[in-house]
Amino acid sequence: MLILNDTLLDAVIHEITFIVILILIYSLIYYLSIDLWFKAVLSGVRINLLQLFLMRWRHVDTEVIVNSMITAAKAGLQLTRDQLEAYYLAGGRVNSVVKALISADKANIPLDFKSAAAIDLAGRDVFEAVQMSVSPKVITTPAIAAVAKDGIQLIVTARVTVRANIKQLVGGAGEETIIARVGEGIVTAIGSAISHKAVLENPDVISKTVLSRGLDAGTAFEILSIDIADIVVGKNIGAQLQMDQAQADKNIAQAKAEERRAMAVALEQEMKAKAQEARAKVIEAEAQIPIAISEAFRMGNLGILDYYHMQI
DSSP: OHHHHHHHHHHHHHHHHHHHHHHHHHHHHHHHTHHHHHHHHHTTOOOOHHHHHHHHHTTOOHHHHHHHHHHHHHTTOOOOHHHHHHHHHTTOOHHHHHHHHHHHHHTTOOOOHHHHHHHHHTTOOHHHHHHHHHSOEEEEOOOEEEEOTTSEEEEEEEEEEEEEOGGGTTTOBOHHHHHHHHHHHHHHHHHTOSOHHHHHHOTHHHHHHHHTTOTTTTBSEEEEEEEEEEEEEEEEHHHHHHHHHHHHHHHHHHHHHHHHHHHHHHHHHHHHHHHHHHHHHHHHHHHHHHHHHHHHHHHTSSOHHHHHHHHO
């Protein structure tokens, strides 16, 4: 029984020792990132185990840093661990920046790590910007209504072909500014046309006029072309305005006529009142005559014959 217990105890000790060794090996592999170090060595990237351990200690994603260094090295770019780690700690998207640098290098677009990092930290997608520099983007404007000098409304839809301006990505205006400026240019170009027919005959006049205004200044894009996709004839704004003006003039004239009629009615009522007042005074004066005659009889100033002669 004692021998059996010793054997069981030895087995438990061996098992615990084995588990402890496994934990130590796992911890060693995790904190020293031996697998990443071996992968980097095989890819020709020089990095030591102490640096990997310190990166883990600083809560840096060693896999992101090592894989980015390997990707950059295979593409012929020289990026140091310090650069990538510092950028990671600053909150940057390391993978996106590395992909953008590789794409720019293959497309012969001048872009260094500092500029790419600044663009990324500014909140713009630097990889998408590089792709847009290689493959321009088409922005379709909403329907823009403008009126020519002859009063006819034209509704225009344009397609603006732009590519990213790497130098202006930090601090440059976005797509909304491009659309607003193009819309303003279209309204100006149509508004300066003598007739809407001239615009319909030569829609490229709009494109040339808008392009000559340098609308991409201060933006993150460079306008390559502005193409008029559709022109629709809208309302006759000039005639509508004339009709509205005529209606307004009519309403004003009616208001003035009503004012004159009201004044005439008031004047008529005033004259009637004055006439009634005059008649009342006459009646009042006539009522005083018998009183005066009787007073004259009483005072002896008027006799019967005199009164008789007055009646004749």
